[in-house]
Amino acid sequence: MLYVDIEKRLDRFTLKARFRCDHNTLALFGASGAGKSMTLKCISGIEKPDRGVIQFNDRVLFDSEKRIDLLPQKRRVGYLFQEYALFPNMTVSGNIAAGMRKLPKAKREQKLRELIERFRLSGLENRRPDSLSGGEKQRVALARIFASSPEVLLLDEPFSSLDTLLKYQLIPYIRDIIDDFGGETIMVSHDIDEVRQLCAEVSPITDGVTQETVDSGIYYQKIKKQYEDLK
Numbered sequence: 001m002l003y004v005d006i007e008k009r010l011d012r013f014t015l016k017a018r019f020r021c022d023h024n025t026l027a028l029f030g031a032s033g034a035g036k037s038m039t040l041k042c043i044s045g046i047e048k049p050d051r052g053v054i055q056f057n058d059r060v061l062f063d064s065e066k067r068i069d070l071l072p073q074k075r076r077v078g079y080l081f082q083e084y085a086l087f088p089n090m091t092v093s094g095n096i097a098a099g100m101r102k103l104p105k106a107k108r109e110q111k112l113r114e115l116i117e118r119f120r121l122s123g124l125e126n127r128r129p130d131s132l133s134g135g136e137k138q139r140v141a142l143a144r145i146f147a148s149s150p151e152v153l154l155l156d157e158p159f160s161s162l163d164t165l166l167k168y169q170l171i172p173y174i175r176d177i178i179d180d181f182g183g184e185t186i187m188v189s190h191d192i193d194e195v196r197q198l199c200a201e202v203s204p205i206t207d208g209v210t211q212e213t214v215d216s217g218i219y220y221q222k223i224k225k226q227y228e229d230l231k
């Protein structure tokens with residue numbers, strides 16, 4: 001179970017993110033600039049909240065009062081960045097290996113082979129990111145995340161740099177990956193169709209403040225009705 005209750009002063013507002021996710025896929029859904037990516041950055045440890053608690057099962061990742069602030073590499077949180085953030089000067093294999101935790105050489109090589117197969121990257125091992133398609137880059141980024149055996153998955157607009165057709169082709173693929181993972185997944189999105197297809201629950205976020213978590217099917221109906229009423 002991932003529990004988040006944090007505050008962070010930003011330029012336009014104070015981020016107040018509060019939700020829990022229990023063996024589930026939760027969407028942070030809101031407009032551009034609402035504080036979605038900042039919330040993920042705080043969970044991963046790239047950014048530091050001013051106050052609050054982030055806990056995964058019995059592991060405290062952050063607690064301002066107890067002065068606990070685990071380094072990102074100690075949190076076991078896999079973060080799929082918007083635009084994927086691959087290392088441009090490294091090959092596909094190099095990018096994936098960079099995500100690996102310390103393992104004996106033979107085990108690293110075996111794991112690398114497994115990831116290349118699982119993410120359908122055979123034949124691309126020695127290519128660099130700028131020669132890959134959007135979908136291939138996404139698969140390398142996912143392989144790099146799973147190389148570190150994460151316990152929590154953070155997906156920041158996983159389809160934002162793909163065209164619409166490819167996005168709809170890839171939604172079932174990402175859903176399978178999330179299902180196989182089986183743990184807590186937080187996905188950032190401002191696309192309600194994507195949310196309905198991939199997430200069980202939604203935590204809407206407006207001007208930095210998360211609202212009560214709701215079932216994604218119910219929330220989908222509500223948002224669609226709002227769109228209809230606007231027409």
Ligand SMILES: Nc1ncnc2c1ncn2[C@@H]1O[C@H](COP(=O)(O)OP(=O)(O)OP(=O)(O)O)[C@@H](O)[C@H]1O
Nearest residue numbers: 009010011012031032033034035036037038039190
């Ligand atoms: N390091 C920072 N310090 C202060 N303010 C920041 C920082 N990073 C982002 N912000 C501001 O915080 C707000 C939320 O940004 P964030 O990137 O979390 O939005 P978002 O909901 O992910 O938007 P988008 O959907 O466009 O990616 C924005 O107003 C942004 O300018």
